[in-house]
Amino acid sequence: MKDHTDQAGQDSSLREPISRKEREKRAREMEILKAARDLFVANGFRETTLDEIARHAEFGKGTIYNYFASKEELFLGIIDQTMDEVLAICNDAIAVPGDAREKFLRYASGVIRYVKENGELLHVIYHELHRGSSTVNVTKLREILDRARRGWEVLARPLTDATQNRLAGTCDPVQLAVLFDGMLRGYCFHRFSIEGSQQVEDYSDAAELITSVFFDGIAERTHEG
Amino acid sequence: MKDHTDQAGQDSSLREPISRKEREKRAREMEILKAARDLFVANGFRETTLDEIARHAEFGKGTIYNYFASKEELFLGIIDQTMDEVLAICNDAIAVPGDAREKFLRYASGVIRYVKENGELLHVIYHELHRGSSTVNVTKLREILDRARRGWEVLARPLTDATQNRLAGTCDPVQLAVLFDGMLRGYCFHRFSIEGSQQVEDYSDAAELITSVFFDGIAERTHEG
Amino acid sequence: MKDHTDQAGQDSSLREPISRKEREKRAREMEILKAARDLFVANGFRETTLDEIARHAEFGKGTIYNYFASKEELFLGIIDQTMDEVLAICNDAIAVPGDAREKFLRYASGVIRYVKENGELLHVIYHELHRGSSTVNVTKLREILDRARRGWEVLARPLTDATQNRLAGTCDPVQLAVLFDGMLRGYCFHRFSIEGSQQVEDYSDAAELITSVFFDGIAERTHEG
Amino acid sequence: MKDHTDQAGQDSSLREPISRKEREKRAREMEILKAARDLFVANGFRETTLDEIARHAEFGKGTIYNYFASKEELFLGIIDQTMDEVLAICNDAIAVPGDAREKFLRYASGVIRYVKENGELLHVIYHELHRGSSTVNVTKLREILDRARRGWEVLARPLTDATQNRLAGTCDPVQLAVLFDGMLRGYCFHRFSIEGSQQVEDYSDAAELITSVFFDGIAERTHEG
DNA sequence: CATGAATGAGCTTTCATTCAT
DNA sequence: CATGAATGAAAGCTCATTCAT
Numbered sequence: 012m013k014d015h016t017d018q019a020g021q022d023s024s025l026r027e028p029i030s031r032k033e034r035e036k037r038a039r040e041m042e043i044l045k046a047a048r049d050l051f052v053a054n055g056f057r058e059t060t061l062d063e064i065a066r067h068a069e070f071g072k073g074t075i076y077n078y079f080a081s082k083e084e085l086f087l088g089i090i091d092q093t094m095d096e097v098l099a100i101c102n103d104a105i106a107v108p109g110d111a112r113e114k115f116l117r118y119a120s121g122v123i124r125y126v127k128e129n130g131e132l133l134h135v136i137y138h139e140l141h142r143g144s145s146t147v148n149v150t151k152l153r154e155i156l157d158r159a160r161r162g163w164e165v166l167a168r169p170l171t172d173a174t175q176n177r178l179a180g181t182c183d184p185v186q187l188a189v190l191f192d193g194m195l196r197g198y199c200f201h202r203f204s205i206e207g208s209q210q211v212e213d214y215s216d217a218a219e220l221i222t223s224v225f226f227d228g229i230a231e232r233t234h235e236g
Numbered sequence: 237m238k239d240h241t242d243q244a245g246q247d248s249s250l251r252e253p254i255s256r257k258e259r260e261k262r263a264r265e266m267e268i269l270k271a272a273r274d275l276f277v278a279n280g281f282r283e284t285t286l287d288e289i290a291r292h293a294e295f296g297k298g299t300i301y302n303y304f305a306s307k308e309e310l311f312l313g314i315i316d317q318t319m320d321e322v323l324a325i326c327n328d329a330i331a332v333p334g335d336a337r338e339k340f341l342r343y344a345s346g347v348i349r350y351v352k353e354n355g356e357l358l359h360v361i362y363h364e365l366h367r368g369s370s371t372v373n374v375t376k377l378r379e380i381l382d383r384a385r386r387g388w389e390v391l392a393r394p395l396t397d398a399t400q401n402r403l404a405g406t407c408d409p410v411q412l413a414v415l416f417d418g419m420l421r422g423y424c425f426h427r428f429s430i431e432g433s434q435q436v437e438d439y440s441d442a443a444e445l446i447t448s449v450f451f452d453g454i455a456e457r458t459h460e461g
Numbered sequence: 462m463k464d465h466t467d468q469a470g471q472d473s474s475l476r477e478p479i480s481r482k483e484r485e486k487r488a489r490e491m492e493i494l495k496a497a498r499d500l501f502v503a504n505g506f507r508e509t510t511l512d513e514i515a516r517h518a519e520f521g522k523g524t525i526y527n528y529f530a531s532k533e534e535l536f537l538g539i540i541d542q543t544m545d546e547v548l549a550i551c552n553d554a555i556a557v558p559g560d561a562r563e564k565f566l567r568y569a570s571g572v573i574r575y576v577k578e579n580g581e582l583l584h585v586i587y588h589e590l591h592r593g594s595s596t597v598n599v600t601k602l603r604e605i606l607d608r609a610r611r612g613w614e615v616l617a618r619p620l621t622d623a624t625q626n627r628l629a630g631t632c633d634p635v636q637l638a639v640l641f642d643g644m645l646r647g648y649c650f651h652r653f654s655i656e657g658s659q660q661v662e663d664y665s666d667a668a669e670l671i672t673s674v675f676f677d678g679i680a681e682r683t684h685e686g
Numbered sequence: 687m688k689d690h691t692d693q694a695g696q697d698s699s700l701r702e703p704i705s706r707k708e709r710e711k712r713a714r715e716m717e718i719l720k721a722a723r724d725l726f727v728a729n730g731f732r733e734t735t736l737d738e739i740a741r742h743a744e745f746g747k748g749t750i751y752n753y754f755a756s757k758e759e760l761f762l763g764i765i766d767q768t769m770d771e772v773l774a775i776c777n778d779a780i781a782v783p784g785d786a787r788e789k790f791l792r793y794a795s796g797v798i799r800y801v802k803e804n805g806e807l808l809h810v811i812y813h814e815l816h817r818g819s820s821t822v823n824v825t826k827l828r829e830i831l832d833r834a835r836r837g838w839e840v841l842a843r844p845l846t847d848a849t850q851n852r853l854a855g856t857c858d859p860v861q862l863a864v865l866f867d868g869m870l871r872g873y874c875f876h877r878f879s880i881e882g883s884q885q886v887e888d889y890s891d892a893a894e895l896i897t898s899v900f901f902d903g904i905a906e907r908t909h910e911g
Numbered sequence: 912c913a914t915g916a917a918t919g920a921g922c923t924t925t926c927a928t929t930c931a932t
Numbered sequence: 933c934a935t936g937a938a939t940g941a942a943a944g945c946t947c948a949t950t951c952a953t
Binding site: 505507508562584585587588590606609610620623624625626627628632636637639640642643644645646647648650651654655670671673674675676677678679680681682 | 730732733787809810812813831834835845848849850851852853857861862864865867868869870871872873875876879880895896898899900901902903904905906907
């Protein structure tokens with residue numbers, strides 16, 4: 012049995028040849044990222060000290076530097092993580108069977124749930140991204156922005172079809188995806204930050220509303236019938 | 237005659253009791269605000285130092301403190317200014333004759349122009365507001381958020397009318413205003429920050445697009461006719 | 462005639478050759494000294510700002526500099542004043558008819574009253590004097606210390622007489638004056654600063670006690686009779 | 687045997703559970719206190735900068751803050767030290783066999799030696815204490831003053847006995863201790879600060895003189911015999 | 912002369928980063 | 933590798949002094 016387990020371990024290691032050491036290293040890296048993320052979300056990037064991160068991650072301060080070359084790199088690691096997660100939401104949404112409306116509905120509820128759980132992480136990230144912080148590797152920054160763009164491109168895909176989007180051909184579908192995203196983020200910021208409603212409510216209504224406004228608009232259809 | 241002159245003097249002094257000194261003081265205060273605003277927009281609040289502000293404003297560091305009790309107060313001064321300006325855009329938009337669509341179109345182009353000129357000032361402000369930076373006077377903070385809300389309420393007014401908004405009665409018009417604002421800010425962030433297109437283009441197209449999406453949605457009207 | 466007038470002027474100048482302007486100047490100087498003294502006593506020298514002094518003296522800050530070249534000079538002015546007052550107490554005491562004990566009793570009550578009225582002024586002065594503050598003109602400092610010494614010398618005078626002081630000849634009378642002064646200042650510091658008894662009490666008891674200890678000691682006279 | 691050794695090890699660790707690290711930490715803390723004390727004595731508390739302290743202690747500025755939360759805390763640490771040392775002088779004096787005179791003689795020479803070695807530390811401390819610097823924790827301040835009082839109470843103890851003190855019953859013995867202390871401090875201030883005689887002289891003469899004045903007074907005993 | 916706005920050197924304190932253990 | 937004490941550059945802020953009015 013023991014051998015078998017080992018072999019199983021080896022099998023998986025054939026795909027990802029990760030030794031125990033390597034696995035532990037990754038695990039510790041994740042723990043650090045988790046701790047830092049919590050604090051960045053709660054207090055912002057500049058406002059969070061490495062002492063706090065180390066204490067919260069239950070590691071020595073020096074250890075953090077064995078995993079991330081600087082506080083900035085640590086932040087970039089979090090952005091990487093986040094970008095992956097957001098991209099996953101996009102891909103998940105796009106995989107939903109049905110028309111664009113259903114895919115966007117899924118995206119909307121995915122994002123709202125994510126913001127509810129991760130707070131202003133996206134806000135903090137965009138804030139830091141925006142100010143091309145002098146120290147950040149410009150290459151790295153471009154790469155991150157590219158990944159953000161990729162999310163919108165994924166969302167834009169169903170909108171290229173004229174049956175899904177009456178504006179197809181007249182305007183950039185990515186643009187439209189950006190607008191949808193804007194509504195979502197506007198909604199989240201208003202609801203979670205300004206109004207601060209933290210009670211666990213159903214937010215599928217909100218997702219429905221936003222999707223409905225996006226696809227149908229709010230105007231009375233006077234010309235119908 | 238003497239009385240008359242005196243009274244005339246008093247009359248004008250009632251309207252403009254502002255001495256040259258006072259005027260110069262105000263002017264310098266505006267210069268400082270302008271310099272600080274530039275830097276806050278470019279680099280964020282925390283990342284801007286008072287030395288930089290002083291240098292950029294071409295004043296001594298101490299002078300800044302003669303006008304604003306702290307860096308925080310200076311920032312609050314900028315927020316005040318900004319809130320006034322944004323509220324002015326709202327009121328200007330609402331005063332446009334015609335239906336809600338025309339008012340929102342005006343608001344959209346107003347905001348886009350404002351962001352083009354002032355950069356991500358709003359973004360920076362919301363970022364700081366949100367984190368309720370410990371030192372900020374809580375009363376002051378609430379007051380600022382109230383003023384933000386007031387802007388949305390102004391915008392929401394034309395949406396309370398069912399002829400303007402098919403959703404009137406089913407959802408909060410302020411919510412809708414927030415969504416519209418979200419699209420606008422999403423658009424601006426995408427265009428000015430991410431893509432960084434700074435060339436002076438016409439952005440009435442963008443305003444039209446956003447307004448159109450908001451009122452008519454992007455869906456094909458298959459059921460028409 | 463001119464000479465004469467001048468001389469008369471000089472003569473009277475010893476009494477009052479002082480023009481209105483000069484008189485007003487002196488008066489303003491005194492006002493500034495008074496205001497500064499109040500604040501130095503209350504808060505110490507370093508802790509008192511020139512803004513406070515100007516406000517309390519009801520003069521512009523620049524005006525202070527027309528009368529005193531620096532904050533330090535202002536402080537030296539106060540020291541001058543104080544030294545004069547303390548020397549006056551010494552001289553007043555020494556002029557009392559009777560033996561040394563009566564003179565010292567008068568000195569003691571004079572000092573206690575002075576400290577009661579002027580608070581820790583002497584303490585503040587000695588504190589600043591002691592640390593040969595780098596900026597203080599060394600000549601000025603020596604001069605001040607000389608004046609302090611002069612006070613003790615005045616007090617020491619009646620102690621040079623062997624009928625007044627059994628130790629005359631064996632120890633320096635100035636030393637003894639210093640010890641008496643030490644008791645006085647120890648008493649005042651303890652009573653006014655440590656215990657903080659501010660109620661207007663009679664302090665002739667204290668003066669009597671101190672004088673009595675100084676002249677008679679506290680030991681039981683077992684060998685009397 | 688093993689247990690025994692272990693236990694022995696534990697026993698000694700109970701008495702001295704101080705690791706090398708801990709010992710070194712204490713040693714560095716002492717070094718910082720020593721450096722700060724030197725400078726505070728020489729220049730006063732307000733006039734000493736943390737840069738100077740760091741330089742004189744041969745530590746980085748930040749290191750000081752690893753040991754003391756603020757300049758104020760550092761000063762309080764010094765006060766603690768000093769109060770302990772002064773109290774030790776009191777207790778040592780009181781433990782001397784013999785009558786009050788012998789105890790006070792010991793106290794006098796102890797204080798003179800202490801002041802000679804530590805300069806006007808006490809003067810600086812009292813100066814700061816008195817002005818109840820706004821930031822100082824009031825509780826801490828009261829505690830310090832209580833400790834000062836305790837020293838006087840210790841000294842006052844032998845004076846409660848009527849055979850030692852002809853004034854017992856008529857005046858507070860603590861008061862008398864304060865007067866003795868005043869003479870001592872007056873003497874030290876005069877000798878070490880004003881006159882600045884730094885040569886290593888014998889000062890038992892001074893202690894004798896002060897004690898003699900305190901117990902016997904300086905008056906000629908005309909009524910004797 | 913009186914004034915007080917402007918000034919910048921200098922203060923205390925924080926914190927990302929290094930490195931000896 | 934993990935650690936956290938040591939570090940000093942850099943931050944926000946104060947205030948004695950100057951000088952144009």
